[in-house]
Amino acid sequence: MPITISEHISVARMEKFCARASDDAELIAIAEHLAVCEDCQRLCHEVFARRRDFDPIVFSIAPETILRHEHLSYEQLVSYAEHRFERDERDLIEMHLEMCGRCREDVADFLSFRERIEPELAVSYAPVGRTAWRDRVSAWWGRSLPLGKPAYAALTAVLLVGVVTATLLIYITQPSRVSDRQARQSSPVPQHNASSTTHADELSIPTPPIITNNTGTPANSEPRSSGQTNSARITTKKSLGAITVASTERSRQSDERSRAADEELLAQNIERPDVLSQIASESGVLRGKEVGENSFELLTPARAVIAMDRPTFSWRPLPGAANYRVQVADSRNREVANSGELSSSSTAWTPLKPLERGEVYTWVVTATVGGDEVISPAPTAAEMRFKVLSAEGRRELDSLQRSTNSHLARGIFYAQEGMIVEAEREFRAHINLSPRSSPARKLLRTVQSWR
């Protein structure tokens, strides 16, 4: 039953009201009374003022204040790393990162880790001997190129021929069919045409996917490592089954040779890109006083071309360091990024603002130990340089990633752009799938020689 208040509110009741400690009916009743009673409004104000010790009201709508507890969740870290935020949400995240050191370190650590672990994602750890039967079948059939498994391809062809021939013989020797065959013998034998499917029985048989596949993926693509089977149609005619299969086998082999030829051609056309000379190791100008044994190593980005315009700079910790500072300069030695003072536990940092694409940069980390500064790389050591992939290169990369799963194609792109680590990773992944692919091995050796 609603409460009606006809007299002024007592101090005790008002205190409970301001603390929201009353039940809903009481709060509603007091609220209705306050709407019409100035004296009780003043009492309400006094109670609130007493609760804040009569300090002045400070009213803030600064997003930095309001967002200070909006720490990034794992899902937000992933979205941040994969650039999947909408602009508004990203702005909020950036605002929070500007004021939250812990989240900045979380982001830096996460991005750095993802970059380092990338090559390991192509290494297989599936337990031996316990692969699901579907995976085993797929893995056996799914060795992408027949050049890798010619013996299997030949054996498959022989088995198919045997099965089809046996089926035909059984069918033909059925007594009821003899008269039919005798009747056909007086008619012209249909001309063999490997591509004809007239009066054909179609067999859908799983085959090594290099023939064609029903998904329409490019001829130079490899299948996924598990779970995907490709099937091709081998048309047969009852009377000419063996010949048709053999003809199809011949045309498949010619596709394989054509692909192998393309790969050979690609492998020959890869030249060492000029950018690798731009970012090669050189001893730079002395940057400070000599340092002794007290030094630490910079990790990434290290003399490489990188795809991200907001790379994560990472280094090994220096025992005893009180803090670190990261500085990045462009090719004209102008500072373009500065981390400010980072805590002693920091080993990575990601700038908030993107670096300009297509530029070559150098970076150093200064550690403070016992009041002294230790700079890495040391003044007598080679500068740490890197280049950010140009905008056009980035667009090409995005387009390539969307359009093909081919490790070979991606590896060639990376190689041409000077992204050696990524190129090696892709070529190795291609070789894992096709161990006998000589073009891929050749490309890998070529890229490795550029280091």
Add this chain to the structure above:
Amino acid sequence: MDLLLLPFLYATEDYEREHLLSELILVHAAPFVRRTLRQRLGFYVDSRGANPHNPEAEDLYHDVIAKVVERLNGLRADQDKHPINSLRQYVTGIAANACADYLRAKSPQRARLKYRIRDVLDRHPDFAVWRTDAGETVCGFSVWRAESIRRGAAHRLNLLEENTEQFKAAKFPRMDLASVPLTRVVAGVFDWLGGSVEIETLVRLLSDLLEVKDHAAESLDDKEDVTSLAASEAVLQCDTYDDTREVMRLMWDEICRLPETQRLTICLSFEDASGDDLFSLMLDARIVTLQQISEQLDLPLSRLVSLWKRAPMDNASVADELNATRQQVYKWRFLALKALRERLIAVGVRR
């Protein structure tokens, strides 16, 4: 001794004492505990100490309240030796210490390791995370999910927990695990266990194996601009109380002009630097009454009161209230704040 405590300390009847203790807690202690948890940790609980989206916040709140109750009960026998001069400050101190203890136990390095592990489990094709028929979230090799491989044997898990050296010697002899790729270490653990394992257990195992240690815990407030709020461009510190009221009135008018979703989002989630919700601030400054708020927000008074008891709310609670996603709430807050700031600048509010 704080005068608020005297009736409780001198009560003779049990019933009276219980009633007065309850009043002290509900009216004078709990609001400051809630405020401290919001300020220090961003933990939101309503006036009953509930937040279905954050069980840790609920646990911490009730732990602090329990400590305060215990202390007040002990005060009756001990008031001369350890008087409480200000209940509010005393309660705030207990809450602040509880927050610091919570942070110390939280281990940011371990949290980062967990993120790395989850990333590896999500992205490596040979690993997977799935829910079992019993509703547990477990992880392991992808093929185990396909084959419904059961959980790793308990004795293998115990062996690993009790003797990490044996595992290292078997799987990674003479290697420094810190330099082994995490994918390989995870695969090694799965191989050792022979079956799926809960993610938290995996995190715990890898924390031990990799000897993940934390430096002294930093308060989440350390790097934040709590003390530099005055320097923030949108802090309104007016010279007089009347100026403050004028600006707040302006602000309230602008809030009422926002689209409904932004308006409700900002009203329910807003908290100022001292942790007060928007409705309380407006009542405190006598800008509007609850009845007026009800009319201007087009909310029945009963619903408004119910919301006020839970304000300020975290994003998840606001999302529940508005039947939206957290991302939408995030976005609405941003748009509302942006609109309010632009309006303040447009009318030339002095900083």
